[in-house]
Amino acid sequence: xxxxxxxxxxxxxxxxxSLPLRAQTNDLIEEIVVxxxxxxxxxxxxxxxxGSVGGADLLIRPLLKTAxxxxxxxxxxxVQHSGSGKANQYFLRGFNLDHGTDYTAIVDxxxxxxxSHGHGQGYLDVNGLIPEMVERxxxxxxxxxxxxxxxxxxxxxxxxxxxxxxxxxxxSEIGQDGWRRVAGGGTEELSQNSNLSxxxxxxxxxxxxxQPENLRHLSLWGKYLNDENAFGRYSASLSAYHATWDPxxxxxxxxxxxxxxxxxxxxxxxxxxxxxxxxILTSQMISHSWSATLYGQYYDWTMASxxxxxxxxxxxxxxxxxxxxxxxxxxxxxNEGNLELVAGAEFRYDDGSRIGVEHTEGGVFVEPIxxxxxxxxxxxxxxxxxxxxxxxxxxxxxxxxxxxxxxVDALNDLSVAGSKSATRASPKLALAWNAFDDVExxxxxxxxxxxxxARGVVNSVDPVPALSPATGYELGGxxxxxDLTFTGAYWWLDQxxxxxxxxxxxxxEPKGGSKREGVELTMFWQPLDWLGVDGVYTxxxxxxxxxxxxxxxxxxxxxxxxxxxxxxxxxxxxxLRARYLGPYALTADNSQRAQPLTTVNLRGAWHWxxxxxxxxxxxxxxxxxxxxxxxxxxxxxxxxxxxQSSEDIxxxxxxxxxxxxxxxxxxxMGVSYRF
Numbered sequence: 001x002x003x004x005x006x007x008x009x010x011x012x013x014x015x016x017x018s019l020p021l022r023a024q025t026n027d028l029i030e031e032i033v034v035x036x037x038x039x040x041x042x043x044x045x046x047x048x049x050x051g052s053v054g055g056a057d058l059l060i061r062p063l064l065k066t067a068x069x070x071x072x073x074x075x076x077x078x079v080q081h082s083g084s085g086k087a088n089q090y091f092l093r094g095f096n097l098d099h100g101t102d103y104t105a106i107v108d109x110x111x112x113x114x115x116s117h118g119h120g121q122g123y124l125d126v127n128g129l130i131p132e133m134v135e136r137x138x139x140x141x142x143x144x145x146x147x148x149x150x151x152x153x154x155x156x157x158x159x160x161x162x163x164x165x166x167x168x169x170x171x172s173e174i175g176q177d178g179w180r181r182v183a184g185g186g187t188e189e190l191s192q193n194s195n196l197s198x199x200x201x202x203x204x205x206x207x208x209x210x211q212p213e214n215l216r217h218l219s220l221w222g223k224y225l226n227d228e229n230a231f232g233r234y235s236a237s238l239s240a241y242h243a244t245w246d247p248x249x250x251x252x253x254x255x256x257x258x259x260x261x262x263x264x265x266x267x268x269x270x271x272x273x274x275x276x277x278x279x280i281l282t283s284q285m286i287s288h289s290w291s292a293t294l295y296g297q298y299y300d301w302t303m304a305s306x307x308x309x310x311x312x313x314x315x316x317x318x319x320x321x322x323x324x325x326x327x328x329x330x331x332x333x334x335n336e337g338n339l340e341l342v343a344g345a346e347f348r349y350d351d352g353s354r355i356g357v358e359h360t361e362g363g364v365f366v367e368p369i370x371x372x373x374x375x376x377x378x379x380x381x382x383x384x385x386x387x388x389x390x391x392x393x394x395x396x397x398x399x400x401x402x403x404x405x406x407x408v409d410a411l412n413d414l415s416v417a418g419s420k421s422a423t424r425a426s427p428k429l430a431l432a433w434n435a436f437d438d439v440e441x442x443x444x445x446x447x448x449x450x451x452x453x454a455r456g457v458v459n460s461v462d463p464v465p466a467l468s469p470a471t472g473y474e475l476g477g478x479x480x481x482x483d484l485t486f487t488g489a490y491w492w493l494d495q496x497x498x499x500x501x502x503x504x505x506x507x508x509e510p511k512g513g514s515k516r517e518g519v520e521l522t523m524f525w526q527p528l529d530w531l532g533v534d535g536v537y538t539x540x541x542x543x544x545x546x547x548x549x550x551x552x553x554x555x556x557x558x559x560x561x562x563x564x565x566x567x568x569x570x571x572x573x574x575x576l577r578a579r580y581l582g583p584y585a586l587t588a589d590n591s592q593r594a595q596p597l598t599t600v601n602l603r604g605a606w607h608w609x610x611x612x613x614x615x616x617x618x619x620x621x622x623x624x625x626x627x628x629x630x631x632x633x634x635x636x637x638x639x640x641x642x643x644q645s646s647e648d649i650x651x652x653x654x655x656x657x658x659x660x661x662x663x664x665x666x667x668x669m670g671v672s673y674r675f
Contacts, residue, residue, distance in 0.1 A: 040480045042440045046386075046396055046430055047144055048476025048489040049074075049155075049520060054136030056532065056566050060573040062603035062616045064663060067126050070105065073139040073157050074522045075538040077560055077581050081628040081660045082305060083247025084205060084215055085274050087125035089628060091581065093141065093154045093493065094516045094540030096555030100124025102450050102470075104151040107159045108237060109293035109325060110282045111348075113151045116374050116406075116454040118301065118317030118355045122151045128241030128278055130201050132169075132185055133221050135162045141520075142472040142491060143448025146382035146398030146428050147327070147344055153448045153470045153495065161237065163225050164195050167674040175616075175668030178206030193228040208664055209248040211267030217243040232287030239280040247272050249305055250660040252634045260638035264624075264661035268637065269312065271363040274303035290328040297321035304363055307658075308646035310635035313369070314360045323348035338388040345381045350374070354411065371411035374454050378404045384428070396430040404466055406454040418458030422466035424449050438481045442489075444474040452497070468497035476520075483526040492517045498544070498553060513545040514553050530569040536562045539582075550588030554631075557584045559596075573605040573614075586631035586657070594629035597662060615669040622665035630658040 039052060053072035063069065067078035067088040078088040087099040097103045101122035105112050107129070117123035138158040140148070148156055168186030173179070185199030200220045206212035223237040248267045255261040261268060277300040284293045299319050306312040327344035331337075356371035384398035403423050410417040428446035435441055449467045456464040476489030493516040518540025525533045542556035559582030567574040578600045586592040600621050605614035633649035633656050640649075649656065 040485065042438060042478050042480050043434050045440075045478065046394075046432055046442070047140070047142070047444045047474060048442050048478055048487045049141035049474065049491070050139070051487070051522075052136055052138045056568050056573075057534070058131075058134060058137070060566055060568065060575040060603060060605065061564075062575055062577060062601035062618065063131060064601065064618045066129050066131065069129065069131060069134060069137065069159075070126065070157055071562065071579070072137050073155060074536040074562075075141075075520055075560055076103075076155070076157075077557070077579065079581070079627045082249045082303070083213055083245045083274055084207070085127060085217065085243040085245035085276060086247060086303065087119075087123050087127070090124070091557040091560065093491070093538070094518055094542040094553070094556045094558070095154050096557065096584070097154060098122075100151060102151060102154040103156070104148070105157045105159060107239075107280075108161055108235070108282050109284055110280060110295040110297075110323070111151075114299065114317070114319075115150065115350060115451055116352065116355065116376055118315045118357065119303065121453045122450065124151075125276065125278075127217070127243065127276070128219050128239055128280075129159070130183065130185075130199050130219050130221055132183060132201075133161045133199050135160050141489075142444060142446065142474055142493070143426065143470060144428055144430060144444040144446040144472065144474065146384040146400045146426075148448070149346075149380050149400060149402050149426070150378070150449065150451050153450060153472065153493065161221075161223060162197060163223075163227070163235075164197050165199075169672055169674045171612075171670055171672035173203075173668055173670030176666040177208050178204065178212065179666070179668055180204045181670070194224070194226040196222065196224050198222040207248070208265045208661075208666075209267055210262070210265055211246060211248055211270040213245050213248065215243065215245040217241075217245075231285055234283075234285050236281070236283045239278070239282075241276065241278045244273070244275045246270070247274055247303070247305065248660075249307060250628060250630060250658045252309070252636050252655075253657045253659055254655045255636040255639055258636075258639055260636065264626075264659070268309050269306040271312070272304045272306060273363060274301075276301045289332060290326070292324070292326040294324040295322075304360055308632075308634045309637060310645045312360050312362070313357050314363075314365070315357045316354060317352065318354045319350055319352035319374075321348065321350050333388070340386045341383065342385075343381075343383040345379070347377070347379045349377045352376075356411070356415065368412045368414060370415040370455070372415050372417075372455060373409040373411060375407040376404070376454050378402060378451075392434040394432040394434075396428070396432070398428040400426040400428070402426070402449070402467065404451060406457050406466065408454050408458045416455050416459050418460060420458050420466060422457075424467045424469065426469075439477065439479050441477045442474070444476075445472070447471050465497060468495070470495040485524045487520075487522045489520045490517070491520070511544075512547045514542060515545055516540060516542045516553075516556075530567055532564075532566045534562075534564045534566075536560070544588065547588055550590065552585035552588050552590040554586060554588060555584055558582050571607045573603075573607075575603045577601050586629060592631045592657065594659075595625055597623060597625040597627060599623055599662065610674050612672040612674070613669075614672070615667065617665070617667055619663055619665045623662055624664070625662055626659040627662040628660050631656050632658060634658055 077091040090097040114123040141155040164187040170184040173181040181203040183201040187197040203217045205215040220240040225235045227233045279298040282295040302316040304314040325346035331341035352374040357369045359366040380402040382400035387395045405421045407419040426447040430444045433441045452464045457466045472493045474491040479486045498511045521537045523535045539559045542553035543551045561580040564577040581597045602617040633646045635646040
């Protein structure tokens with residue numbers, strides 16, 4: 001009887017991680033090109049929408065922003081509307097996920113989403129990641145697995161960091177619009193079985209904006225690894241990140257070309273500012289039959305913004321977080337068994353000492369709006385069984401239970417206060433049929449949820465559900481023959497509560513139930529050892545189930561696509577990536593729509609002895625389309641009458657389209673020294 005999926009998947013991905021891109025021998029340099037997508041997961045994965053990306057797929061990818069690493073998850077697109085120090089917005093499976101709601105990123109076992117955040121629920125800021133520290137990214141879609149709870153209904157990315165650097169390195173980059181980046185890292189061998197790796201980066205950027213962004217970004221990361229002790233493999237890592245920036249936000253399109261806004265890169269409020277400090281300590285122990293993770297976090301964030309340009313606000317969030325998880329294999333099938341049973345539990349406690357928003361003008365405090373101390377704790381437990389029914393058929397069943405407790409204290413007379421608790425059970429079912437040697441078919445069903453902001457949960461006047469449920473279904477297949485891998489999936493997702501961006505408050509708010517369905521197609525082809533070609537196409541439909549304003553879910557992207565070429569030949573690397581972000585409704589009645597955006601990025605590198613010289617062309621075709629578009633009333637200072645405000649703007653007679661331009665074509669180049 002063949003091995004079961006969890007064990008086989010672990011072995012397959014460990015093999016990817018163990019192969020360096022370049023291995024040096026005494027007499028020559030032998031090229032070992034590894035594409036994570038080329039791993040055949042037939043007979044291993046539990047859904048067509050599961051996969052892994054690593055090796056050359058990530059190492060030579062051109063990046064305008066760090067969050068584009070997450071675009072290795074097929075169908076995910078990351079954009080920005082308020083400066084490169086702020087969390088990105090993510091589009092996936094017909095969702096405008098704002099800054100992370102319903103999509104989660106987990107780094108070495110630690111979830112990076114922030115619940116009950118000062119800006120938006122599930123706020124996911126990955127700017128603290130350093131590209132050189134990422135070894136591989138595993139991804140899933142839908143609520144089909146028992147080990148995932150909050151913020152994972154649309155999908156999840158599991159980011160695994162490196163165990164060691166083959167060589168120490170220093171690199172320096174320069175580019176247009178004030179782009180500068182310096183990075184360095186290395187590994188110190190402490191013993192035969194342990195080492196200490198570290199990497200840091202400093203970068204700055206002004207961007208194409210009228211008001212220079214003045215980004216100042218510092219990230220540091222270190223990891224201690226002992227891969228052979230009495231209990232198994234132990235690691236401890238520390239991540240530190242600090243950034244300041246002056247954001248240029250989305251601007252009313254009716255102002256572009258006027259005396260107050262010369263072009264799409266104008267800054268209507270040059271006094272907006274942002275600052276983030278984040279420290280994360282993570283500890284992991286992994287053995288043959290069990291694993292455990294413990295993490296702690298300190299976080300301090302503030303950002304002044306002016307989404308309607310007549311009422312500047314300053315949002316803030318300061319908290320400590322403690323959490324952990326553990327999983328154990330209760331029944332290990334070995335090589336001959338037909339049943340695997342795992343069980344796990346996790347906990348998290350967020351202690352936010354000051355979370356809220358205040359009114360400012362020109363960056364100066366005017367009056368309070370709301371300020372709260374929020375304590376939010378949760379505990380989850382799950383079990384998942386995989387039964388090898390026959391040599392070709394696997395059945396997977398799981399269930400997850402979650403408990404949440406919300407306690408909100410008011411720090412001023414304008415703020416809500418209260419406490420509440422909630423529970424939810426989430427069952428999961430799946431079938432995987434290895435119909436032929438190279439073909440596997442899947443059927444998945446599961447229930448999941450996202451939590452809502454604690455302030456809305458305890459609000460006695462107009463409360464929102466604490467845990468908003470969703471139900472997902474998926475039918476798919478995986479075909480792997482020779483150097484070609486193809487996956488296809490058709491999915492459905494029903495959700496009780498949408499979270500929609502609201503321009504007036506620059507935040508997300510709950511809004512009605514919805515239904516979604518769509519198709520995903522992915523392809524990877526490795527015609528030569530040194531060449532990989534990947535492609536993705538997605539199409540989806542998102543509709544409200546009961547919304548008097550209209551049936552279209554605002555910001556729900558209807559289609560997306562990517563095609564990438566990665567080549568590592570002799571001393572040369574080349575990566576070309578084209579990305580398409582399709583149109584979407586801006587209003588529930590679909591009367592206003594966003595136009596699609598296509599961008600092309602190119603990166604090339606040449607390796608010579610200890611040096612690498614590289615260059616990037618970003619937005620190579622110089623698309624002048626918009627990266628993000630909204631539709632809401634906004635005041636334009638100097639254009640609208642001084643006695644008016646955004647509340648006086650009538651969108652039936654005024655163009656209320658608000659957008660942020662994509663970065664124009666730019667070039668960067670750098671050199672790296674390995675020693």
